Amino acid sequence: MISLLLIAGFFSGMTIPIQTSINSRLGLQVKSPYIASAISFLVGTLVLLIVSFLAEPHFASDIGLLSSIPWWILIGGGCLGVFYLTSNILLLPRLGSALTVVVTLLGQMIMAISIDQFGWFHVPIHELNGPRMIGILLMFVGVYVIKKY
Amino acid sequence: MTNKSSYLILYMLLGLFAGMLSPIQTSINSELRNAVHSPFIASLVSFLVGTIALILLVLIIEHRRLFDKNVLGKGKIVISGNPWWLWIGGILGVIFVTSNIFLLPIIGAALTVVLALCGQMVIALIIDHFGWFGVPKHQINIQRIFGIILMVAGIFLIQHF
Numbered sequence: 001m002i003s004l005l006l007i008a009g010f011f012s013g014m015t016i017p018i019q020t021s022i023n024s025r026l027g028l029q030v031k032s033p034y035i036a037s038a039i040s041f042l043v044g045t046l047v048l049l050i051v052s053f054l055a056e057p058h059f060a061s062d063i064g065l066l067s068s069i070p071w072w073i074l075i076g077g078g079c080l081g082v083f084y085l086t087s088n089i090l091l092l093p094r095l096g097s098a099l100t101v102v103v104t105l106l107g108q109m110i111m112a113i114s115i116d117q118f119g120w121f122h123v124p125i126h127e128l129n130g131p132r133m134i135g136i137l138l139m140f141v142g143v144y145v146i147k148k149y
Numbered sequence: 150m151t152n153k154s155s156y157l158i159l160y161m162l163l164g165l166f167a168g169m170l171s172p173i174q175t176s177i178n179s180e181l182r183n184a185v186h187s188p189f190i191a192s193l194v195s196f197l198v199g200t201i202a203l204i205l206l207v208l209i210i211e212h213r214r215l216f217d218k219n220v221l222g223k224g225k226i227v228i229s230g231n232p233w234w235l236w237i238g239g240i241l242g243v244i245f246v247t248s249n250i251f252l253l254p255i256i257g258a259a260l261t262v263v264l265a266l267c268g269q270m271v272i273a274l275i276i277d278h279f280g281w282f283g284v285p286k287h288q289i290n291i292q293r294i295f296g297i298i299l300m301v302a303g304i305f306l307i308q309h310f
Contacts, residue, residue, distance in 0.1 A: 005256050006264060006308065012248040013268025015241035021282035022238035029231060032211050038203040043239030045200045048193040055189050062185050066194065069184045073177055078198025080174035086206065087167035094160050103161050105266065107168020112258035121176035122183070126257045135306030139263050142299030146270055149292035
């Protein structure tokens with residue numbers, strides 16, 4: 001089971017550079033990375049609407065549950081996603097692709113380790129230890145080597 | 150400190166901050182999933198909010214371009230004169246966001262981030278190697294393969310300890 005999950009995580013990451021390649025080409029065509037992102041999100045929303053409708057037999061009553069959810073959970077994910085996307089668009093020409101990847105990754109790892117360490121957002125607690133720290137260090141060296149050569 | 154280097158530090162801090170928000174985004178989406186009992190609907194809400202935010206952003210930043218007659222005319226050319234895959238970037242985003250909502254509460258935030266990163270690097274090397282999607286060709290070399298091996302070793306350590 002766990003190895004299946006690991007493979008799923010790996011494959012989900014594989015979609016990102018393909019998406020970035022497609023969206024940057026779309027951005028050249030429509031002459032704006034923001035319009036390209038908006039088109040990309042709109043297509044994603046429509047696809048999810050269809051998938052949710054087909055996959056969830058209780059679609060209507062599930063949607064009804066949304067009214068009882070705190071506002072920051074409702075709009076937090078989407079807003080943070082757009083902030084992340086927009087920052088990347090702004091930073092890429094100013095920092096270059098290598099530095100942009102390394103600083104955003106550093107931020108991601110700091111926060112991901114904190115979430116695991118303290119069990120925020122109902123994630124099972126998983127404390128940082130020596131081998132995990134070495135593992136994260138190896139990731140950074142790997143990314144650096146790939147970006148450099 | 151010169152003006153230019155202080156800007157650079159400011160940009161790096163923005164990148165660091167944006168990166169920190171990324172696992173929070175996935176965690177909030179996972180909370181949403183628990184509330185509506187469906188990763189698809191959680192993802193749908195996230196994308197819908199994102200779409201609305203981006204449309205507002207486009208209206209603010211690009212309103213001149215958007216309502217320019219010449220650009221509107223060119224819109225038809227963009228839609229008819231391009232390969233179909235130009236429009237499916239969003240579907241790939243859906244796969245990423247939805248599977249992360251599913252994975253993060255089970256395998257933890259750090260492992261979710263590093264696995265996606267490794268998949269990202271492997272496919273990026275392949276895209277570079279073959280020059281897909283009009284990207285300039287950049288052949289795979291021994292250093293790049295070494296980089297991937299380091300990343301896999303890192304994942305192994307993070308998963309086992």
